[in-house]
Amino acid sequence: MSTSPAVAIRPYEASDESSWVRCRALAFLTTQYYDDVWPRRPDVSAPSFGLVAVDGEGRVIGLLDVSIDAEAATIHSIATHPSHQGAGIGTALLEAAVGRLADGGVSSIDAWTREDPAANGWYRRNGFSETFQYLHVHLEDGDDAEGFTTPPGFSGPVRAFVHAGIEREQELRERFARVYVCRQYVRDLSDGTSIEARVEGAG
Numbered sequence: 001m002s003t004s005p006a007v008a009i010r011p012y013e014a015s016d017e018s019s020w021v022r023c024r025a026l027a028f029l030t031t032q033y034y035d036d037v038w039p040r041r042p043d044v045s046a047p048s049f050g051l052v053a054v055d056g057e058g059r060v061i062g063l064l065d066v067s068i069d070a071e072a073a074t075i076h077s078i079a080t081h082p083s084h085q086g087a088g089i090g091t092a093l094l095e096a097a098v099g100r101l102a103d104g105g106v107s108s109i110d111a112w113t114r115e116d117p118a119a120n121g122w123y124r125r126n127g128f129s130e131t132f133q134y135l136h137v138h139l140e141d142g143d144d145a146e147g148f149t150t151p152p153g154f155s156g157p158v159r160a161f162v163h164a165g166i167e168r169e170q171e172l173r174e175r176f177a178r179v180y181v182c183r184q185y186v187r188d189l190s191d192g193t194s195i196e197a198r199v200e201g202a203g
């Protein structure tokens, strides 16, 4: 899946920030992370790095931030602008990142995501395997806040975001309106298999 010639993949630059923020916010708006909006890009320091896909006017239409801890990397942000999804941009960003990671001796890359079909389909298609699950639980208006406490002098919690074990899924879905399974996906980089070969292998 090659991207259109008008799309360039390159390292993130400070001047990209405003269109980076917009691209991420718009991409996440229709996902279960709709309220995970960042007004600015978090600082990324070497050896961690960020890549962007830009259109002919230099606007960010795809982004990938990767943090590196010794031989393991983690995807911190991956997003393609809604008007450009399904055109191979996410995969092209990943290919560029994987090449850079392999050159740097990094042997695995992981990522965490909720239940959105596009993200889960994309990770599976790009050679990632699911390795762990747990729950993201949001306490919001109308939910039973029994057991949630706050320090003296404060109201009860207005909202809360907590984690829980996957074994409590049915119980917690009955109590809270907003519960998500969060999955860890891992891709082994040590065997140097290209994404094409993985996709062919995945059939």
Ligand SMILES: CC(C)(COP(=O)(O)OP(=O)(O)OC[C@H]1O[C@@H](n2cnc3c(N)ncnc32)[C@H](O)[C@@H]1OP(=O)(O)O)[C@@H](O)C(=O)NCCC(=O)NCCS
Residues within 6 Å of the ligand: 027, 028, 031, 078, 079, 080, 081, 084, 085, 086, 087, 088, 089, 090, 091, 092, 111, 112, 113, 114, 116, 117, 118, 119, 120, 121, 122, 125
């Ligand atoms: C996930 C995401 C980054 C993929 O980027 P993209 O540039 O559209 O992906 P590509 O074009 O490189 O790859 C497309 C492949 O992803 C998978 N995919 C994309 N949308 C899908 C969907 N709705 N259901 C299942 N699989 C899907 C398919 O395998 C598809 O390949 P195909 O078109 O040959 O079937 C993009 O959908 C996105 O930005 N989503 C919102 C933000 C998000 O969820 N980020 C991840 C959070 S952890």
